Amino acid sequence: MEDTLFDFYSLFINESLVEDLYAETLLTPLTTSTIVVTLLCTVTFYYIINSIRFGQLKHWLIMMAIGAFLTFSIVFLSCYNMVQQEIPRNEANIKKGIADYRFDQGSSVFFTYGLTMFFLAMILFVVFSLLIKHWSTNSRKTPF
């Protein structure tokens, strides 16, 4: 699984960051949390809220944004948390006094990764919506 995800994320995410995520086997949990968070948001919209009052396109977009933002936050904070752990990428370099730690790509790379996952979550939200909306009593015609 981790290999497949590595190949997938390598297509559009900073290669060094993907390697670090792969090395720490974070690709699977982060992807899973993205799916779970998005699915929860979709289920919440269609089956828990399931309301005409909160069933218009704008409300659907709000739920999509919430799911995407949560995903962004999880990804960004996970990377930031890994920075704090100072995990050596290469012990030899460390011994030589070279600061060679994993997740040293910087905030802008994490932000870009987070943003990518943000858009991925949005795509997932659309897919999940299409899959489950038909059984919603009040929101099955949202977004279309």
Add this chain to the structure above:
Amino acid sequence: MPAKLYIFAIGGTGSRVLKSLTMLMAAGVEMSQVSEIVPIIIDPHKDNIDVQRTETLISKYKQIRSSIKTELVKGDFFSTPIRTLEDIVKKSDGIGTTPALTLKDSDKTFEDYIDFGGLDEKNKAFASLLFSKENLSTEMDIGFVGNPNIGSVVLNQFAESEEFQNFASNFTPNDRVFIISSIFGGTGAAGFPLILKNIRGAETEKVQNPENLKNAKIGALTVMPYFGIKPVQDKKVIDKATFISKTKAALQYYSRGVNKKLNRLYYIGDEVNQDYDFDPGKDGQKNNAHFIELASALAIVDYANTEDIDLECVDGKPVIPVFKEFGIRENEETIGLKGLSISTQNILSLPLSQFMLFSLYLDKRLNEVIGSNVPWVSENPAIDRSFARGNFIEINLKEFNQQFKDWLNEMTDNRRSFKAFNSEINEDLSNLIIGYSPKRGFLGKTKVDFKTLDEANNDVINGHNYANAIDKFIKVMSAGTGKMLSDKFPDLFQNAKKK
């Protein structure tokens, strides 16, 4: 086996009770033992606005009902069909297209009608004993003006009328008859015993199927005084002071010759009442709707829900004649649904509240929701702009709805006042039903508005297919209003179950 209920609505009161019944039927009040209603209005007063309003209402009801192609079930709005005699008989020569029976020579004075001038002296003297000068000069196109002695003569033509002959020839043993009349006026007091006599006393040489008529299940409602007439100086007109004495005299007569011929007889009246302006008739009699008329319509509902076994007749005599009266819980000037007895609440509260919701939805929500993504509206067959602008909504339902609102308002303004709903309602439906609050949710008061009804409609539409938008609209609104009220106003149901 389909059973028709023929309703003879006599006089102005008969028409007004029939109007109330039509409202109840529109609301889906259950009439379990009859499959359709056949009203026959008997009133010589051609310009009677009450009669005209009832005829219009019935016509609208029929148009609405005929637009619905799917079979309606118990509790659906407009579920019980109304048909006129013309709809039933194949040969309709001589029968009007409306439920009103045409009385011959009713445009004459009574004097001309009996050819008073052509009578010999003895008969003239005898007729003068029975009829005063005012009686003789009464122009009958304004009714019998509180004179049952005139009505008992003129209405005798009923037995020979095309309508009665067709009624008799189409009457089956499953069918039922109900007669509505007031006891304190002219037309009803005279017409009721006469119609009963012609049915129970049916003879082979006069009508077809006399046995069916003799053993017919017959119920009747006799409405005792529930309004007065304002005195008019220098005019010998209807005098409300005579209402009670007329009622007593008629009741005495009924106890001898009428009561024993009926399977069910319902009595109703009210001491709390209001004086109406005297209306000589030429401008059309138009009395505001009254709670007594609604309660009277409930008598017909009770009769229509009575099982056949309780209405048996042997040799033209009812086996178990039953006499009923109507009562309310508290003697208040203004009553609402809670002021009604538990059994009346059981019958009335839910359907009437449902139809009120339906009525408000038509007025305040339908145009707003069209074009939205609310599933019950947008899914096929769609409730769209062309549907909302079509004849069904614009001509039939909205006009019926206007009469429904007028009917409720008139009952509210009358005395005794019946006020079941707050008419000043916009979005918030929490205070719609007077005396009932919506169920409190986990976080306190729950919001009840038209969106709540839309959600209930979305729920009931699941798993159903509808032939067209009209069928869908009526069936979904019938079920959706019921669901919303049971979810949000469970007291409407629970109160009805308490004993």
